Amino acid sequence: MYPDAITRSCTRLEYARVCVLLDYHAILPKYVIILAPNEDGGKRVPIKVDVEFEWVPSKCTNCMTLGQALGNCPLNRPQARNPAQIYVPKTLGDKVEAQVTNLAKSRGVGQGTSLWE
Template sequence: MALRKLKYTHVPVWIKLRHLPVELWTTDGLSTVASGIVKPLYPDSITQACTRLDFARVCVMLDISSKLPRHVIIMIPLENGGESACKVDMEYEWLPPKCTSCHSLGHATSACVLHKPQNRLLLSMFKNRSMWLLPPRTRPLTLHLSLSRMRQLWNRML
């Protein structure tokens, strides 16, 4: 059985909407504001009950490949026919660590095992001969190879 790493493209995240106009403190209003950026899922119970009015908290489905805006501008219609611009700040409570090198979640680029120099074998071509060089390391690299695989590698070197 072969195991494969799952590639996630969307992840649920809680966001705080600050400076939200009172007119938008409804399920439809919160959905409208959040859907301008991401796919809204549901507000938390305190936001629904309107017991905390300094920010609204909404769970959204975030596309990990998209850029994350820090605010959204809402145009609110006025009674005289004009519009008023309102800036709603977005605060992401938690974002999963994302590697831009291997495009996966769970670790930052600085911690990517695939791109650390001490974890790679460097191939140097010198006078049409292949020579394997091991970079300096703090701990030894352990490779588990079968005898037949070792012979194949040895025959290539000769």
């Protein structure tokens, strides 16, 4: 945590602005406890300081990236699939040729082979 340039130069003292680095999975705090010297400058005492976030980036729960929504995630796009190939019989005169496709190949018959009846 460190102050921004305006807070560091004390040119705007209505409120302090700090930059924080948080883990992606961290829950944003509503307050922080700081140790500040007491009024006589002696012992440090804990002080609760409320925290407000001006802007919080969107979180993608799919790829764990800040600044993009789940709907825009590149990992969320459907993969292009090859169309399913099916068994289609062909008639050649009085013979029927059966074309075996990839679907049949998965059942143990080679792709592109012909069966004659």
